[in-house]
Amino acid sequence: MGPGQRSVRRSGRGRRAHLVRRSAAAAQTPLHPGPGRAKLTWINRIMIPLSPPPDPGGAAMASAPPPAGPPDNAPFDPCQPCGLGGLALCRDLPERERLALIALQTTVRLDAHETLFTEGDRALYLYTPVAGAIKLYKMMQDGRRQITGFFFRGDLFGFAAGSVHGATAEAVTPVELCRFPLARLEALLPQAPTLERLVLRRALARLARYEDQVLLLGRKSAPEKLASFLVSLAERAQERGEPASPVLVPMGRADVADYLGLTIETVSRTLTRFRQDGLIGLPRSGTVVVLDAARLRRLAEGAEIPR
Amino acid sequence: MGPGQRSVRRSGRGRRAHLVRRSAAAAQTPLHPGPGRAKLTWINRIMIPLSPPPDPGGAAMASAPPPAGPPDNAPFDPCQPCGLGGLALCRDLPERERLALIALQTTVRLDAHETLFTEGDRALYLYTPVAGAIKLYKMMQDGRRQITGFFFRGDLFGFAAGSVHGATAEAVTPVELCRFPLARLEALLPQAPTLERLVLRRALARLARYEDQVLLLGRKSAPEKLASFLVSLAERAQERGEPASPVLVPMGRADVADYLGLTIETVSRTLTRFRQDGLIGLPRSGTVVVLDAARLRRLAEGAEIPR
DNA sequence: CGTATGCTTGAACGTTATCAATACTGGTGG
DNA sequence: CCACCAGTATTGATAACGTTCAAGCATACG
Numbered sequence: 001m002g003p004g005q006r007s008v009r010r011s012g013r014g015r016r017a018h019l020v021r022r023s024a025a026a027a028q029t030p031l032h033p034g035p036g037r038a039k040l041t042w043i044n045r046i047m048i049p050l051s052p053p054p055d056p057g058g059a060a061m062a063s064a065p066p067p068a069g070p071p072d073n074a075p076f077d078p079c080q081p082c083g084l085g086g087l088a089l090c091r092d093l094p095e096r097e098r099l100a101l102i103a104l105q106t107t108v109r110l111d112a113h114e115t116l117f118t119e120g121d122r123a124l125y126l127y128t129p130v131a132g133a134i135k136l137y138k139m140m141q142d143g144r145r146q147i148t149g150f151f152f153r154g155d156l157f158g159f160a161a162g163s164v165h166g167a168t169a170e171a172v173t174p175v176e177l178c179r180f181p182l183a184r185l186e187a188l189l190p191q192a193p194t195l196e197r198l199v200l201r202r203a204l205a206r207l208a209r210y211e212d213q214v215l216l217l218g219r220k221s222a223p224e225k226l227a228s229f230l231v232s233l234a235e236r237a238q239e240r241g242e243p244a245s246p247v248l249v250p251m252g253r254a255d256v257a258d259y260l261g262l263t264i265e266t267v268s269r270t271l272t273r274f275r276q277d278g279l280i281g282l283p284r285s286g287t288v289v290v291l292d293a294a295r296l297r298r299l300a301e302g303a304e305i306p307r
Numbered sequence: 308m309g310p311g312q313r314s315v316r317r318s319g320r321g322r323r324a325h326l327v328r329r330s331a332a333a334a335q336t337p338l339h340p341g342p343g344r345a346k347l348t349w350i351n352r353i354m355i356p357l358s359p360p361p362d363p364g365g366a367a368m369a370s371a372p373p374p375a376g377p378p379d380n381a382p383f384d385p386c387q388p389c390g391l392g393g394l395a396l397c398r399d400l401p402e403r404e405r406l407a408l409i410a411l412q413t414t415v416r417l418d419a420h421e422t423l424f425t426e427g428d429r430a431l432y433l434y435t436p437v438a439g440a441i442k443l444y445k446m447m448q449d450g451r452r453q454i455t456g457f458f459f460r461g462d463l464f465g466f467a468a469g470s471v472h473g474a475t476a477e478a479v480t481p482v483e484l485c486r487f488p489l490a491r492l493e494a495l496l497p498q499a500p501t502l503e504r505l506v507l508r509r510a511l512a513r514l515a516r517y518e519d520q521v522l523l524l525g526r527k528s529a530p531e532k533l534a535s536f537l538v539s540l541a542e543r544a545q546e547r548g549e550p551a552s553p554v555l556v557p558m559g560r561a562d563v564a565d566y567l568g569l570t571i572e573t574v575s576r577t578l579t580r581f582r583q584d585g586l587i588g589l590p591r592s593g594t595v596v597v598l599d600a601a602r603l604r605r606l607a608e609g610a611e612i613p614r
Numbered sequence: 615c616g617t618a619t620g621c622t623t624g625a626a627c628g629t630t631a632t633c634a635a636t637a638c639t640g641g642t643g644g
Numbered sequence: 645c646c647a648c649c650a651g652t653a654t655t656g657a658t659a660a661c662g663t664t665c666a667a668g669c670a671t672a673c674g
Contacts, residue, residue: 140609146522161515203510208468210517215445215453217524218568261525302447
């Protein structure tokens with residue numbers, strides 16, 4: 001890359017990370033400073049169906065209004081409160097463990113750009129988005145930012161090595177989260193072997209995802225990074241039962257850049273070239289239509305000449 | 308960065324990744340091809356003390372001959388066979404679980420550059436190095452390589468998301484490994500809650516390490532990467548009771564480069580400049596003396612002007 | 615309809631890769 | 645013991661990819 005893939009740094013001058021709206025203050029004091037903290041409107045153990053499975057064919061959910069609409073009315077499912085269908089932890093749990101888990105469950109809502117927790121905060125919960133998207137990021141003193149992951153419907157995040165979060169969690173879109181208090185969860189684990197295995201499985205899946213991300217960051221070119229990103233978003237959408245073709249990209253260019261280790265400009269330029277080359281279409285902000293999935297995939301794997 | 312941080316690629320021409328000795332064949336066929344596979348000299352449930360805790364003050368163990376020498380002769384410790392002292396999983400386990408775990412344990416030895424398992428292989432064991440070092444890497448079709456981690460005495464690796472390894476494991480130095488068969492381990496877990504918690508804890512620790520690595524790869528400059536690498540090696544050495552100051556760097560420049568997302572040349576140049584600036588000393592191959600730990604650490608965090 | 619915010623596009627620059635020798639290091643055989 | 649050799653590390657010159665700086669453009673919003 002160029003000279004300043006990271007020249008944002010040094011004495012805090014310059015552009016810093018791609019600052020997101022009111023994050024200027026937060027940029028100065030990355031560790032549990034608390035300014036701009038979210039207001040955390042939350043509801044305890046809601047029993048009404050909160051959000052339906054994604055309506056395919058719908059428009060971008062980029063900054064869409066909070067979701068609404070009832071899910072399919074199947075026979076009573078204790079997992080229904082969080083509206084996650086089969087994606088959540090609840091799934092595949094024996095009845096006893098499932099009920100115990102659901103007893104712990106609580107719902108949280110955040111608006112876009114609100115902070116859920118900050119690097120250095122005590123880790124108190126595990127979270128699963130029910131609707132919307134969350135990003136996790138680490139920040140350097142001078143404001144350089146690296147997004148470590150995006151989390152969508154059914155993903156699990158909030159894992160902490162010690163008792164403290166290693167990254168900051170912020171809402172990309174308005175988001176609704178299913179959360180489980182760690183203390184009570186841990187107390188439950190000895191009596192819930194299936195659940196514990198499930199949590200471990202999730203952690204291992206995240207490890208595998210990190211392996212890919214490390215390869216991407218360390219060894220892929222900008223076009224390959226973007227291609228990988230789109231392919232990954234598409235695959236993940238498919239895994240949760242959404243269509244793969246119109247890839248919904250709810251995050252802005254700044255977030256994409258900070259996830260891929262690039263700058264906004266490079267992301268923009270690269271997507272433009274993808275469009276010119278007939279790889280993708282960009283009908284509206286937040287939506288990418290994949291026109292040549294095979295070539296995009298080959299590009300992502302480094303087996304295609306970019307131009 | 309420059310133009311070709313990743314231009315090694317494309318049509319397999321050019322330099323590929325930094326090829327390690329006889330890995331040419333393996334480079335062509337990254338997935339379970341099996342050529343150049345290790346011979347895996349292993350011993351089942353050895354009862355003789357195999358290797359002592361690291362003797363501080365000793366010379367580089369870079370490509371040192373296999374270790375020898377008895378550990379402290381404490382009252383009989385069932386964990387002694389693997390010689391890991393308090394670092395292993397055994398530690399902190401109730402007696403019953405510990406014995407059960409040790410019954411599964413087996414020892415494996417590899418020479419430097421031998422492959423333990425390959426990306427795509429079925430995941431059959433969890434491993435802990437007792438002496439020596441292992442690297443894990445992913446490879447792209449055209450030979451670009453990204454090392455995802457180095458594992459030393461007491462570290463745990465071999466986690467797989469599905470039933471298959473996501474990376475290749477290769478010995479950096481002659482290495483002795485304590486290994487546990489996954490199938491029997493899983494069968495044991497329901498009766499060994501402490502053990503399961505311990506495995507989860509290890510996986511979470513690895514997640515935290517990945518977060519740091521992602522920040523490093525995505526947002527740090529070459530000098531910052533090198534500084535972070537040295538600091539990390541020093542800290543990890545200290546955590547396992549070894550001295551931090553003469554940092555032992557058993558891997559070659561190619562491995563360092565493929566870990567940090569750089570080239571051999573940049574690694575070499577950067578270390579040379581560190582030496583010229585009085586940050587470090589390079590007395591012998593495989594040994595780095597930290598002369599200004601504070602500045603090195605600040606550099607690693609991006610809070611120091613490189614030059 | 616004007617102002618904010620984010621996205622796109624252009625030109626110049628810089629860090630890091632590439633290409634190419636040269637020097638070193640450890641092991642082996644004369 | 646030393647010359648040799650293969651692998652490895654260092655150093656130099658050049659160039660490229662991606663960044664930085666700087667406008668211009670679109671989309672949303674009051």
